[in-house]
Amino acid sequence: MNLVSVQDVEDAARRLHDIAWETPVVPCDTLKDHPGWKILVKAENLQNTGSFKVRGAANALLARQERNEKIRSLVTYSAGNHGAGAAYAGSRLGIEVTVCMPTWSVPAKVDAVRRYGGSVIFTDDLLNKTRTLAAEADAAMLHPFDDRDVIAGQGTIALELLRQVPNPDAVVIPVGGGGLISGLGTVLAKLSPDTQIIGVEPMDASSMTHALAVGAPASLPIPVRSVADGLTAPAAGEITFEHARRYIDQMIQVSEQEIMDAWSLMLSATRLFVEPSAATTLAALRSGRLELPDRATVVLIATGGNAALDTPELRT
């Protein structure tokens, strides 16, 4: 299988220059157990549309236009952030976007999709419903993560990051379907080969860990559900799996309680409002399951900030 290349990511960065914003890197200095670690947060919660997903979605639409595909309408599926990114990109390019979302979707994410003009269809059979709708409407279909252009778009985070933080010792990356870690891995493995690439998943949604264990992107044998709603893909993708198994140095699983604790802590430690999926990175760091040198520079990818304030877990 042809993997995404650094050149593909650089092409994506060129396409995204007036759509995706360069997000800041914010220090997080309150981890008591490892006071020697320098912890930095790449704040993609401050990204246009509230998450990194706009990078991949917009790159996919722009790349297809460059290849002379005529797209007037698009159907995709999403827990929300990819949907918002696709809706935003569509609104910029005059493309109608429909997003299939789970029936349990977080309201803040439904709002985000609609804010950018996307239509929302609720379903619990995301992939099939997306295919059916696309066929019925003669619309283009976009896979939310198992797509080379999407992966290349997400990889632009790493190009930015290496300008901001040259040669970090480790980058901790939330894993859902694997698009983000595939993109970051593409760039980091080539341009910063000593950087450890750490993936993190909720224990009850560890589809990439499962895929790596069985050697194929097989569906998890359990129902997938987590407070980290952005990380609930039931299976890795065919393409993301091939990237993941080459680039990931370590996968870490974190419990729901660890995610919730880290979510609160992240707010007071960074003054960034992130969503639970992003807090999995701090949960991984606090879990003791990461082996890093004493004075390691560790970058957490804070994937998004589309969550509600009144989420019960944050009220404790």
Added chain:
Amino acid sequence: MNLVSVQDVEDAARRLHDIAWETPVVPCDTLKDHPGWKILVKAENLQNTGSFKVRGAANALLARQERNEKIRSLVTYSAGNHGAGAAYAGSRLGIEVTVCMPTWSVPAKVDAVRRYGGSVIFTDDLLNKTRTLAAEADAAMLHPFDDRDVIAGQGTIALELLRQVPNPDAVVIPVGGGGLISGLGTVLAKLSPDTQIIGVEPMDASSMTHALAVGAPASLPIPVRSVADGLTAPAAGEITFEHARRYIDQMIQVSEQEIMDAWSLMLSATRLFVEPSAATTLAALRSGRLELPDRATVVLIATGGNAALDTPELRT
């Protein structure tokens, strides 16, 4: 009276280069009433110690050292952010810092002072207690805002901002004792003279509005208290008043309810966690009391992020 000069601010920026961080400017695009305004947030809640106050406090200590003052211990007073900034600067310079804080202080701010090694004394007679303690201990005293070095330090925000956003139409600045707006005014009036300098105060803590009305930094004739705990100085300073009356184009007062509403909105609109004092800027913008052209670029100074998650007002 000699006012602080742009040169003083540039000297401060040199002193602060490895203490204060360049904070990002974050877009905030959800104000429905004025969709044409471009609203940007200067995110000083992401500053070292969680607020801009470290700029002024650290500059004051470093400037005194440059003038060959020997300081081994320092006493100051603060609602918290200046205290945290002074404690942090002291810890870097080997100076013991004691901070007098109100008995009603926000716990997150007491924690912030102590995190950086500061000692906390609770009192409701802040200025007198600070003077007494300084005299008893033969310690240096630092006024939290009515000090030229403090003002020059705060002004460094404007030097940064003008590199990030050249010639904004307006900058909206929370006003407590007036140190921040004095510093920003110094720079903006000289280097970006078309920029409107808008101050904002809680209605029940409008000491600068009062001072400008009576022509002197007289104490407010009412007890001062606001959810915007950082803006509760009972009177403007002698020095800050002289700056304020030259530089401020408009003062706006906002109600407690307007502040609380803006506080919640700021979180969802920017994914930045700020304290209520910082949210007064968005409250001012939403109040309809600001006259700006249709396509104005408006910068809100988000002063700090030292607040608690479980503040009742954020739970509604």
